[in-house]
Amino acid sequence: MISWWRRAGVRVRSTVAATGLLAVLVVSGAVVGLVVLRSALLSADAESSSVQARLVRLSVTPGALAGEPSPALRAAVGADVERGSHVQVLAPDGSVVAASAALAGHAALSSARPGVSELVSEVVPLPELGRPAPWVVSVAGARVGGQRFWVVAAESTVDAQRVLRVAAWVLGVGSPLLLGAVAVSTWTFVGRSLRPVEAIRVAVRGITSAGLDGRVPVPAGRDEVSRLAVTVNEVLARLEASQAAQRRFVADASHELRSPVATLRAAAHVWAAGAEPGFVELVGSESARLESLVDDLLVLARADGGRLVAAAVEVDLDEVVEVEAARVRSLGGPPVALAAVPVRVVGDGPALGRAVRNLVDNAVRFAASRVELGLAAEDGWAVVRVGDDGPGVPEAERERVLERFVRLDQSRQRRAGGTGGTGLGLSIVAEVAAAHGGSVRVGARPGGGALVELRLPLGQPPSAASR
Ligand SMILES: Nc1ncnc2c1ncn2[C@@H]1O[C@H](COP(=O)(O)OP(=O)(O)OP(=O)(O)O)[C@@H](O)[C@H]1O
Numbered sequence: 527m528i529s530w531w532r533r534a535g536v537r538v539r540s541t542v543a544a545t546g547l548l549a550v551l552v553v554s555g556a557v558v559g560l561v562v563l564r565s566a567l568l569s570a571d572a573e574s575s576s577v578q579a580r581l582v583r584l585s586v587t588p589g590a591l592a593g594e595p596s597p598a599l600r601a602a603v604g605a606d607v608e609r610g611s612h613v614q615v616l617a618p619d620g621s622v623v624a625a626s627a628a629l630a631g632h633a634a635l636s637s638a639r640p641g642v643s644e645l646v647s648e649v650v651p652l653p654e655l656g657r658p659a660p661w662v663v664s665v666a667g668a669r670v671g672g673q674r675f676w677v678v679a680a681e682s683t684v685d686a687q688r689v690l691r692v693a694a695w696v697l698g699v700g701s702p703l704l705l706g707a708v709a710v711s712t713w714t715f716v717g718r719s720l721r722p723v724e725a726i727r728v729a730v731r732g733i734t735s736a737g738l739d740g741r742v743p744v745p746a747g748r749d750e751v752s753r754l755a756v757t758v759n760e761v762l763a764r765l766e767a768s769q770a771a772q773r774r775f776v777a778d779a780s781h782e783l784r785s786p787v788a789t790l791r792a793a794a795h796v797w798a799a800g801a802e803p804g805f806v807e808l809v810g811s812e813s814a815r816l817e818s819l820v821d822d823l824l825v826l827a828r829a830d831g832g833r834l835v836a837a838a839v840e841v842d843l844d845e846v847v848e849v850e851a852a853r854v855r856s857l858g859g860p861p862v863a864l865a866a867v868p869v870r871v872v873g874d875g876p877a878l879g880r881a882v883r884n885l886v887d888n889a890v891r892f893a894a895s896r897v898e899l900g901l902a903a904e905d906g907w908a909v910v911r912v913g914d915d916g917p918g919v920p921e922a923e924r925e926r927v928l929e930r931f932v933r934l935d936q937s938r939q940r941r942a943g944g945t946g947g948t949g950l951g952l953s954i955v956a957e958v959a960a961a962h963g964g965s966v967r968v969g970a971r972p973g974g975g976a977l978v979e980l981r982l983p984l985g986q987p988p989s990a991a992s993r
C-alpha cells in the first residue's frame with residue numbers, strides 16, 4: 527500500500543489526497559447537517575402540536591368532561607383537522623371525551639399524563655392514522671372545576687420528512703459532483719504545474735558530459751519550479767566551466783611536458799652519436815625541469831582532489847623563512863634581507879615550505895640587486911612578505927599571474943637560462959594558501975619591484991617555554 531502510494535506520483539497522490547479529505551469533510555458535514563435539520567424540524571412540529579393542545583385546553587368545560595362537549599370545544603377540535611393535526615380530550619379516568627373526526631373511536635394516543643400546566647411531547651409511529659411518517663404527540667395537563675384532564679394533540683411529521691428527503695437528495699447528488707470537480711481540477715492543476723519539471727528532466731537527460739553547454743528551460747514566474755530551473759542551470763554552468771578548466775589544464779600540461787621530453791630525446795641521439803661537450807649539463811637541466819614540472823602537476827592534482835594539506839600540525843613559519851633565506855645565500859643568490867618574528871600556524875609543513883620557496887624563487891629570479899623576506903603577525907594573521915627590486919608585476923596582471931601556466935614575459939624567462947618557469951609556481955602558492963584558509967596577493971614594493979604577500983590564519987601563539 528505504502529509502496530503503491532510512493533510509486534503513484536505527485537499527480538495521483540495530490541488528487542487522491544485532496545478528494546479524499548474533501549470527501550471526509552463533505553460526508554461528516556452532511557451527516558451533522560441532516561441530524562441538526564431533523565431535530566429542528568421535529569421540534570417545530572412538537573411546538574405546533576403543543577400549541578394545539580394548549581388552545582383546545584381553553585375550550586374544555588366541566589360539562590365536556592361529563593360527556594357533553596360544548597360547541598366551542600367541538601369547533602376547536604374540528605378546526606384542527608383542517609390543519610393536518612388530530613386532537614383528543616381525555617377525562618380524569620383517561621377515557622376520550624372529545625376527538626377530531628379521524629380519531630373517532632380511537633383510544634388515547636399517548637399514555638403520558640403530565641401534571642397540571644405541564645406538557646410532554648414524544649415522537650411515535652401511528653400507522654393507524656394513515657401516514658407512514660411518525661407523529662409528534664403532545665399531551666397537556668389541565669384542571670377545570672376541580673377535575674384533571676388532558677389534551678392530546680398529534681402533529682404529522684410528513685412535511686419534515688419531505689424536507690429531510692429533499693436535503694438528503696441534494697447532498698447525495700451534489701457531493702459526488704463537488705468531489706468530481708475537485709478531483710478533476712486538482713488533477714489538471716497539478717499536471718500543469720508539473721509539466722515544466724518534466725521538461726527540465728528531459729533537458730537534463732539530454733545533456734551529456736560531451737556537451738555541458740545545454741541548459742534547461744526556465745518557466746516564467748518566480749515560483750519553486752523556475753528557481754529549480756535557474757539553480758540547475760547555474761550548476762550546469764559551473765560544471766561546464768570546471769570541465770573547460772580541466773581540459774585546458776591537461777592541454778597546457780601536455781604542451782609543457784613536450785619540450786623537455788623532446789630535448790631529452792635529442793640528447794639521447796647525441797649520446798648515441800658520441801658525446802658532445804655540454805650535453806651532460808643539458809640532459810641534467812632538462813631532467814631537472816621535467817622533474818619539477820611533474821612535481822608541480824602532482825601538487826596541483828592533489829589540490830584539485832582536496833588533498834593538498836596532508837597534515838594539520840603546528841608549523842613554525844619563522845623556521846620556514848629562515849631555511850629559505852639560508853638556501854638562497856648558500857646558492858649564491860642576491861643578498862637577502864630577513865626580518866622575521868616567531869609565528870606559529872597550523873597546517874602542512876612541506877606544503878607551506880613549498881609555497882614560501884616558490885615566492886622566494888620568483889623574487890630571486892627577478893631581483894635586480896636584493897630580496898627582502900619578512901614575517902609578521904598582524905590581526906590574527908601570519909603574513910609572509912617576499913619583495914624584490916626587479917621589474918615588478920603590472921597592476922593589470924596581478925590577479926592573472928596566480929592562474930596556472932600564466933607567464934608574463936617569455937623572452938625574459940628564456941634569457942634566464944632555460945630554467946624559466948612553467949607558470950605554475952604562484953598557482954601552487956594560491957592553492958596552498960586557500961587550503962590553509964589564507965590568501966596570496968601580488969602587489970608593488972615601495973621603491974620599485976614586486977611584493978607578494980602570503981596570509982595564513984594564526985595558530986596557537988608560540989609560548990616562551992616551547993621555543
Ligand atoms: N617577483 C616577481 N617579479 C616580476 N614578475 C613576477 C614575479 N613573480 C612572478 N612574476 C610573474 O608571474 C609569472 C607567474 O609566476 P609563477 O611563479 O606562477 O610562474 P613561473 O615563475 O613563471 O614558473 P614556475 O614558478 O612554475 O617555475 C611569472 O612568469 C612572472 O612573469
Ligand SMILES: [Mg+2]
Pocket residue numbers: 884887888947950951952
Ligand atoms: Mg615561479
